[in-house]
Amino acid sequence: MSKILIRGAKVLGGEPQDVLIDGEVIEAVGTGLSAEGAEVVEAAGKVLLPGLVDLHTHLREPGREDSETVLTGTRAAASGGYTAVFAMANTFPVADTAGVVEQVYRLGQEHGYCDVQPIGAVTVGLEGRKLAELGAMHESAAGVTVFSDDGKCVDDAVIMRRALEYVKAFGGVVAQHAQEPRLTEGAQMNEGIVSAELGLGGWPAVAEESIIARDVLLAEHVGSRVHICHLSTAGSVEIVRWAKSRGIDVTAEVTPHHLLLTDELVRTYNPVYKVNPPLRTERDVLALREALADGTIDIVATDHAPHPHEDKDCEWAAAAMGMVGLETALSVVQETMVDTGLLDWAGVADRMSVKPAQIGQATGHGRPVSAGEPANLTLVDTEYRGQVDPAGFASRSRNTPYEGRELPGRVTHTWLRGKATLVDGKLT
Known part of the structure; x- marks a missing residue:
């Protein structure tokens, strides 16, 4: 070379x-x-920055290649400045065995646009009832260290405790999709003034905040690591800030879209704005920016969620939740954090490369721009x-x-x- x-x-x-x-x-x-x-x-x-690292990417392969593949997803990642991505487990079949995570890992190696580190499911089939093969996935060629049922919450406290205990043995981390399911049945958008005016089912902030509060206490009790996916409310920020003040081993991420967009956009009824967790209020957006700046929120993660045209170009209630984000993430962070003076470029490197690489143990990534x-x-x-x-x-x-x-x-x-x-x- x-x-x-x-x-x-x-x-x-x-x-x-x-x-x-x-x-x-x-x-x-x-x-x-x-x-x-x-x-x-x-x-x-x-x-010049160290290559970006995304701890939260949906590559869809295997099973939903009409939305994305490892090849197209990693090409999108390279276009956005990423050199490593962590692929979520909600594929078909679910990445809950060593065989599936190894398949995704090897596809990433074959295509070569960025490193792909699979995330293993916490529970079998993402069903929340029985722990998946956490140890086997960790010991596989993929060397899985991050586990998540993202898209679904591990809402059973006993299962969550067992997962935290299990991954502690090898220094792994459980990444929680914080959404109390009983509080979000039929929810279509953030619960608030806009949802009331539009007549859409409300998604209360407490559905997220209650799970985060429970899980940081479980992590403290077990002495294990928990990571909060796509944190989206001002209340969640305060819970994480409190947990860190107690020395609890918790990290958290925010998506670019939650740093910029608000629930006011749902007034258009355009399903492109339908996402999980939902777009929140301006107050939440400002709290998230401040928390990312002061380190309460550790990283930016895209939650890149591709969907085919037919799954989004339909009426709001029937539309799939999610947004693509790999190719626009850095621009949104510049708009919301750098151009506003909240972060400098060294801070961006920390939140989008150094810390996500540390949390996910992405060897060779998030390193200083220096000789050797x-x-x-x-x-x-x-x-x-x-x-x-x-x-x-x-x-x-x-x-x-x-x-x-x-x-x-x-x-x-x-x-x-x-x-x-x-x-x-x-x-x-």
Whole structure:
């Protein structure tokens, strides 16, 4: 593999530096670097980050290849600046055995656009009644360390306790989809003024908050790790903040769409805004931004949820929940966190690369941009502004809430262990 010289990039948004890649690793970082025969990438004015890591991606394969495949999903990831993604278990069949997680893992290896780490189901068939083969999935070639029934809540406290006890033995983590099912029967959107005016079934904040409160107490009791998926309410923020103040081993994520969009958009009845958990209020959005800035919320995770056209282009009540997010996540974070002054680019690297890699134990990812480290890198034109056009997405699905919306920033290059997966905004 030839050498690559990235010239004049603002590493983590700092002073311009040159970065020399030799094979799979960074050889040097400094000013005035040169290398005979190296491919030169002129990066003046652009920001260089460690490759992004998404702890919450739905790749749909096996079983729903009409929505997404490992190939199309990882191409979308590379387009968005990601070098590693964690694939959720709600596939068909469910990723609740060593065989299924190994299949997903090997598909990721074959396609090569980013590393794919499968997430194993907590319970058999996501049914919440019996623990899945947690140990076998961990010991498999996939080496699963994160387990989640995402899409469904592990609502049985005994099952949740057992899962936390089991993963503690090998340093794993249970990622909880916090949704008390009895409180959300028939729910269609956030419970509040808008739901009352529209006559749509309300999804109360307490349905999320009550599960988080229970689970942080269980994690404290067991002495295990719990991760909260797609936290969405101001009340949830306060519970996590309290838990961390007690030393409970809890981490939490927020999605880009919960940092930007509110339930007011549901007034359009456009199913593109139907998502789980639902879009919340402006008060919640502001609380989530503050919590991400101060570290109460640890990471940004996309909850990339692709659906075919027919599952979203229908009446609201019948529409599937979810939004694609891999290709727009960094732009939304720039809009809501960087351009507002809440985070600098080093903070973005921490929330979108370093910490998700640590939580998921993604070896070689989320590392410093320095000599000797794996060359997993993302180059961003932060001065760019443009309208989102889903027709140009690499994802197989187009269910984005940002179509036609102007957002800042564009990923121009992505390197996975020194190999370019995206060059000048185009997949290799």
